[in-house]
Amino acid sequence: MSELRNRMVRDMTVRGFARRTHTAYIAAVVRLAKHYRRAPDQLTNDEVQAYLAHLILERKLSWSTCSQAANAFRFLSHVTLGHPRTDFHVPLPRQPQKLPEILSREEVWRLLAAPPHPRHRLVLTTVSAAGLRVSEAIALKVSDIDADRMTIRIEQGKGAKDRYVPLAAPLLHDLRAYWKSVPPGVWLFANRQGTRAGITKQGGIHALRHAFATHLLEAGTDLHPVQRLLGHRQMSTTMRYFHLRQGRVVGTRSPLDLPKPPRLE
Secondary structure (H helix, E strand, C coil): CHHHHHHHHHHHHHCCCCHHHHHHHHHHHHHHHHHHCCCHHHCCHHHHHHHHHHHHHHCCCCHHHHHHHHHHHHHHHHHHCCCCCCCCCCCCCCCCCCCCCCCCHHHHHHHHHCCCCHHHHHHHHHHHHHCCCHHHHHCCEHHHEECCCCEEEEEEECCCEEEEEECCHHHHHHHHHHHHHCCCCCECCCCCCCCCCCCCCCCCCHHHHHHHHHHHHHCCCCHHHHHHHHCCCCHHHHHHHHHHHCCCCCCCCCCCCCCCCCCCC
């Protein structure tokens, strides 16, 4: 499959696909070929469709995983192989996707104060204050922090897009306090580490991003700025957070204005 792989990677590269999309698409096609023990360019559309049904109905993979595989197969068929356009159908999930539980402001602060190491607390604080994805936080460079303009530059986030988000003054204070004891290098964070903070709600570190968006909406921020800050392509993705607001409006303060941040010294 090496020649076909190279062609597919080339086609994705010239169309500006992100590296992680390359990896995901190639992996999906490799699994398809292993399933039938034949090269993917020798498979019929019916075989590809049957494989997608196998993934979601028998292997019980998530709908989003199967949808990504379908996108990979469409790209291979229509772009790399030049076949007539034929859509691959992914059976809809039997159960609707559950909305994430949103941390309250008090729970966010308990989470931010929990890690014993200052660097780990700073990672969580940055994710929370700027509404970042984990992949975006660990890719931050010190040069992305612009104290003059009070912005953070997110380089090549999801969808291979750059964007700027506000740099909260308390976060800048925490960064400078940390840098007094640990001089900064090129990267803002060298690694990442999870922790528990006595919070029973599910969602992992991404829950901080959910809380960031929901608290912005609760503070009265319009949808379009929230969409831009989160780096969403579609407004429909941002609209999900209306379901998480539970109809509450709690004033006009932005969650970027962090009250009493946990001490990092």
